[in-house]
Amino acid sequence: MNAWTRQHCVCTEVRNLDYEEAAAALKIKVQWLKDHICELPHQKFGHNPAVFCHCDLRLIQAMNAQVPPKALNLLNPPAEQAAPNPAKTPAAPDYRAARPAKGRARKAVAQV
Ligand SMILES: [Zn+2]
Helix, strand or coil: CCHHHCCCCCCCCCCCECHHHHHHHHCCCHHHHHHCHHHCCCECCCCCCCEECHHHHHHHHHHCCCCCHHHHHHHCCCHHHHCCCCCCCCCCCCHHHHCCCCCCCCCCCCCC
């Protein structure tokens, strides 16, 4: 992983978490993080153990989110349900009708 693959990271300061802190934040077992580290976003500095920023944790969370189809339909309704009902949608007013046809007459400005 390098800077170009860390597009998900929006950290403005370094506040990395070790395995134990990351597992505690995610409420999961440390061993699960260690077992799946190759599949998870993280940072690795040489021979040091991997570290995680909160952006990594958010991505791990999203990777493992379980959204049942019924909930997914609520989030992303099918196109026919997402289209607004034309009978209930008020038409946009035509402002050209409210404008005077000839415009305003200009008044002469008195010269001082
Ligand atoms: Zn980050």
